Amino acid sequence: MSVDAIVIGAGFAGLYAVHRCVAAGLTVVGLEAAPSVGGTWYWNRYPGARCDVESVDYSYSFDEDLQSDWTWSERFAAQPEILAYLDHVADRFDLRRHYQFETDVVGARFDAGQWTVETSTGDRVVGRFLLCATGCLSAVNRPDIPGLDDFAGEMYYTAAWPREDPDLRGKKIGVIGTGSSGIQAVPILAEQAESLVVFQRSPNYTVPMPNYPWSSADLQRIRDEYPERRQRSAYAAAGTPHGTYHKNALDAEPGERLDAMWQRWRDGGVLFAKTFPDQTSVLEANDIARRFAEDRIREIVTDPAVAEDLIPVDHPIGTKRICTDAGYYATFNRDNVRLVNLRREPIEEITEDGVRTASATYACDVLVFATGFDALTGAMTRIDPKGPDGQRLSDIWVDGPLTFLGVMVPRLPNLFSFSGPGSPSVLANMALHAEVQVDWAIGLMVDALGRGITEVEPRRDAALAWTDGVAEAAERTLFPRAQSSWYLGANIEGKKRVFMPYAGGFGNYRKYLDDVAQRGYPGLVLTTGVAW
Numbered sequence: 001m002s003v004d005a006i007v008i009g010a011g012f013a014g015l016y017a018v019h020r021c022v023a024a025g026l027t028v029v030g031l032e033a034a035p036s037v038g039g040t041w042y043w044n045r046y047p048g049a050r051c052d053v054e055s056v057d058y059s060y061s062f063d064e065d066l067q068s069d070w071t072w073s074e075r076f077a078a079q080p081e082i083l084a085y086l087d088h089v090a091d092r093f094d095l096r097r098h099y100q101f102e103t104d105v106v107g108a109r110f111d112a113g114q115w116t117v118e119t120s121t122g123d124r125v126v127g128r129f130l131l132c133a134t135g136c137l138s139a140v141n142r143p144d145i146p147g148l149d150d151f152a153g154e155m156y157y158t159a160a161w162p163r164e165d166p167d168l169r170g171k172k173i174g175v176i177g178t179g180s181s182g183i184q185a186v187p188i189l190a191e192q193a194e195s196l197v198v199f200q201r202s203p204n205y206t207v208p209m210p211n212y213p214w215s216s217a218d219l220q221r222i223r224d225e226y227p228e229r230r231q232r233s234a235y236a237a238a239g240t241p242h243g244t245y246h247k248n249a250l251d252a253e254p255g256e257r258l259d260a261m262w263q264r265w266r267d268g269g270v271l272f273a274k275t276f277p278d279q280t281s282v283l284e285a286n287d288i289a290r291r292f293a294e295d296r297i298r299e300i301v302t303d304p305a306v307a308e309d310l311i312p313v314d315h316p317i318g319t320k321r322i323c324t325d326a327g328y329y330a331t332f333n334r335d336n337v338r339l340v341n342l343r344r345e346p347i348e349e350i351t352e353d354g355v356r357t358a359s360a361t362y363a364c365d366v367l368v369f370a371t372g373f374d375a376l377t378g379a380m381t382r383i384d385p386k387g388p389d390g391q392r393l394s395d396i397w398v399d400g401p402l403t404f405l406g407v408m409v410p411r412l413p414n415l416f417s418f419s420g421p422g423s424p425s426v427l428a429n430m431a432l433h434a435e436v437q438v439d440w441a442i443g444l445m446v447d448a449l450g451r452g453i454t455e456v457e458p459r460r461d462a463a464l465a466w467t468d469g470v471a472e473a474a475e476r477t478l479f480p481r482a483q484s485s486w487y488l489g490a491n492i493e494g495k496k497r498v499f500m501p502y503a504g505g506f507g508n509y510r511k512y513l514d515d516v517a518q519r520g521y522p523g524l525v526l527t528t529g530v531a532w
């Protein structure tokens with residue numbers, strides 16, 4: 001089979017890419033490992049899974065009718081509702097018929113002007129362009145802990161939670177991992193469990209999420225202001241309509257600062273990471289917000305020793321992904337919940353019936369691994385596409401990810417990768433991010449096809465310049481100080497430590513993309529050599 005475009009993935013970016021290809025009159029095949037659409041939101045169906053961006057923003061903006069017909073029930077949508085939304089999008093735009101589901105991509109190579117993709121079903125799909133909408137949080141991190149295979153109880157990964165929700169009531173549950181997923185799951189698991197042990201290697205900052213059902217008045221207000229809301233998001237730092245407080249922390253009086261922080265804390269969610277404009281770039285400003293958050297932990301958690309264990313010590317607030325929770329800290333006041341600090345007592349092995357640390361053995365019927373992902377690069381390097389001269393992505397990225405505009409890779413012509421390194425990715429609203437990157441790729445593809453160009457590839461110097469710019473943008477922030485962060489790949493053994501997302505803001509990123517397109521794609525080599 002030979003098509004214009006092969007799209008890998010049926011999440012936010014993949015579905016939109018298929019839709020845009022069809023609208024542009026291109027033939028397209030979508031390949032998706034899951035049995036249905038949803039991407040990250042298909043797999044991450046663990047108890048408490050919820051998006052930390054408001055529902056009305058974390059949704060496509062490209063179609064007015066879609067936007068006005070769909071009604072979000074809550075301020076922060078839970079996983080089933082986001083999945084239902086993506087199901088609705090797939091049906092509404094008739095996207096499913098372009099997909100082969102339960103089809104893993106196991107390899108891809110470019111030769112004679114075309115990509116040949118190999119799948120787990122033994123098929124080969126040939127296409128001019130390869131659009132990798134493979135997700136930034138999709139390659140599951142399954143840690144290699146001694147004895148794992150000996151465990152006789154039930155084992156689940158939050159990132160690959162069974163479709164049939166397991167009944168965990170009355171069981172002894174151990175949760176390994178305290179990132180967003182663990183932090184969201186813990187309060188719910190604590191209510192179900194006979195006992196819950198939380199194995200924490202690194203504490204994270206988390207801000208309570210004051211979630212509530214949207215009232216009809218809320219929804220009417222949002223409908224009325226949607227155009228303006230979307231306009232503000234389009235060029236905002238994180239792709240949402242929210243900004244920071246109007247003054248730097250260091251320019252505000254202590255009382256004013258405190259009011260601003262309380263306001264943000266009560267509004268809830270990840271926005272606390274950016275209460276003040278200088279909070280992510282000036283340590284002294286960050287310290288003010290950090291100390292405020294730490295005081296809240298000490299206030300909520302009744303056992304002072306547990307509170308201290310829950311307070312991060314290795315990074316400024318917000319430089320690792322700040323989490324959003326529904327009662328996480330208060331969960332540690334329950335009699336059936338225990339926190340185990342793995343920095344003090346590391347896991348030595350998993351036994352048949354639990355977890356043995358350096359100090360004790362914890363009996364568990366169920367182990368829940370909330371151990372994260374090989375983020376941003378993992379999904380792509382696991383496919384490891386091969387270019388025309390035999391170079392693989394893993395060779396090209398041996399010193400860290402090298403991209404042009406976070407979308408293209410030198411030596412891999414006609415390949416686009418979405419929400420990966422070199423783009424704002426996890427620092428921005430994924431729905432709008434997908435639209436912006438896919439629009440850019442489709443614009444280039446249509447332009448190339450119209451001009452008889454058969455290969456488009458970034459020049460190495462252009463990719464180096466962009467990647468240097470990504471590093472410089474990170475250096476202007478406090479992000480690189482979080483040395484144990486998955487933003488730097490620190491959670492994956494052997495992964496090159498490089499700050500991967502573009503930290504210069506979603507709006508600025510979008511301007512770069514617009515500018516390169518408007519100027520006729522400087523930085524790209526456009527070849528007409530190979531006849532299709």
Ligand code: NA7
Pocket residue numbers: 137143144145176177178179180181182183199200201202321342370371372373426484486491
């Ligand atoms: P994260 O944020 O990567 O969290 C994974 C957690 O698992 C984190 O606390 C890790 O500790 C811990 N971990 C990983 N491997 C181990 C081992 N071997 N032993 C003990 N603990 C371990 O993933 P999430 O799924 O929670 O969240 C990812 C993003 O999804 C989130 O930020 C949102 O954007 C949505 P560590 O910090 O590495 O010491």
